[in-house]
Amino acid sequence: MxxxxxxxxxxxxxxxxxxxxxxxxxxxxxGFTADPDxxxxxxxxxxxxxxxxxxxxxxxxxxxxxxxxxxxxxKQSLNRVLRSLxxxxxxxxxxxxxxxxxxHLTLTDKGIQLEKALNHVQSERMRAxxxxxxxxxxEGFRAVLEHMMDAEMQKIYHDLxxxxx
Amino acid sequence: MxxxxxxxxxxxxxxxxxxxxxxxxxxxxxGFTADPDxxxxxxxxxxxxxxxxxxxxxxxxxxxxxxxxxxxxxKQSLNRVLRSLxxxxxxxxxxxxxxxxxxHLTLTDKGIQLEKALNHVQSERMRAxxxxxxxxxxEGFRAVLEHMMDAEMQKIYHDLxxxxx
DNA sequence: CTTGGAATGTCAACAATGCTGACGTAAAAA
DNA sequence: TTTTTACGTCAGCATTGTTGACATTCCAAG
Numbered sequence: 001m002x003x004x005x006x007x008x009x010x011x012x013x014x015x016x017x018x019x020x021x022x023x024x025x026x027x028x029x030x031g032f033t034a035d036p037d038x039x040x041x042x043x044x045x046x047x048x049x050x051x052x053x054x055x056x057x058x059x060x061x062x063x064x065x066x067x068x069x070x071x072x073x074x075k076q077s078l079n080r081v082l083r084s085l086x087x088x089x090x091x092x093x094x095x096x097x098x099x100x101x102x103x104h105l106t107l108t109d110k111g112i113q114l115e116k117a118l119n120h121v122q123s124e125r126m127r128a129x130x131x132x133x134x135x136x137x138x139e140g141f142r143a144v145l146e147h148m149m150d151a152e153m154q155k156i157y158h159d160l161x162x163x164x165x
Numbered sequence: 166m167x168x169x170x171x172x173x174x175x176x177x178x179x180x181x182x183x184x185x186x187x188x189x190x191x192x193x194x195x196g197f198t199a200d201p202d203x204x205x206x207x208x209x210x211x212x213x214x215x216x217x218x219x220x221x222x223x224x225x226x227x228x229x230x231x232x233x234x235x236x237x238x239x240k241q242s243l244n245r246v247l248r249s250l251x252x253x254x255x256x257x258x259x260x261x262x263x264x265x266x267x268x269h270l271t272l273t274d275k276g277i278q279l280e281k282a283l284n285h286v287q288s289e290r291m292r293a294x295x296x297x298x299x300x301x302x303x304e305g306f307r308a309v310l311e312h313m314m315d316a317e318m319q320k321i322y323h324d325l326x327x328x329x330x
Numbered sequence: 331c332t333t334g335g336a337a338t339g340t341c342a343a344c345a346a347t348g349c350t351g352a353c354g355t356a357a358a359a360a
Numbered sequence: 361t362t363t364t365t366a367c368g369t370c371a372g373c374a375t376t377g378t379t380g381a382c383a384t385t386c387c388a389a390g
Contacts (some may be wrong), residue, residue: 005279010316012182013292018288018292018295019223019288020307021291021307022197022291023322023325024311025194025197027314027318028310030237030314031313031314032190032313034315048231051191055186058184082294109325116293119187122187123183126313127178127183129309129312129313130176130186130309131179132308133174133178133308134176134303135308136290136301137304137309138176138302139302140184140298140301140303140306140309140312141302141305141308142185142186142307143191143297144295144298144302145189145190145193145306147293147294148193148196148197148290148291148294149189149195150195150196150199153192153195153196157188158309
């Protein structure tokens, strides 16, 4: 549980501290993607494929349009990635029953396998970091990240959390 | 399923918690880069230009090779960015006095101005997030990020901190 | 019911930024 | 001195963003 700063309501932050935060974010994100990137390279995929697999796995049956909002890229960019995943039989696209304009996306067994592998290496790094710092730090970490998101992203982030309850 | 007891050192993390951490990182990084991206677009630059400006500003007189290690890209990729920054007179490259193979990079006044503007919008978002969560959370945030970096990046990150003392 | 507009997804072409390979020049080693 | 290594530059390719054009489907106005 996060207590909003109890003593100093306004904490004084030097430019230097903020700059270190920026650099930490930059270097950490590289670490965050390093392990999945290695796995993906073996298969001839990139980060874009990872993101698609992740969120299709997270919300099975989602539409292309919904995925678009989550990922924040153009549909043309996403389409290219989805096409290759479908060709390789990692993803299945089914025309909507109600609305035939929509395509509903799900992972095949093969897709689930790769997604699991990617999720595993990424989770292990995060688990290690979490373990190293303890649970209070973890809550702080998540709190700061949440406040760094744009408002729409915060909403999507929370909706995803609800979804798996 | 066996539940490890929640003693302080021992942190039990569900798959779901780890997955949320992953997604938080993903969405937050988008927010983290959103404001600078807008500024950069106005000038016809991209994120790669931002990173170069940032670290040249941080370590004035650094060599291309040193910058390469910080950024973790190939010299060919960096070179393209540096060339455009030099053409636009944001960066100056000077042949090394001792070793003429090296180029030492510094920002021009124009370069400093743009770097300041980029740093400002990015810092403001971080400051807002920090303020919203309080100082304990901030420390947790930085601690987790640090443990998420690869070892070489941790070293570089710390060296940069020392440098400005 | 028909028709025109909005929504959804696909195809094509372009831009930014990764990458590898080839190479010139300077320094270091043999 | 000659060969090897290091540093930086130029050329070309791959991934993944972008905008534009378009076919199909749905829905709402008439």
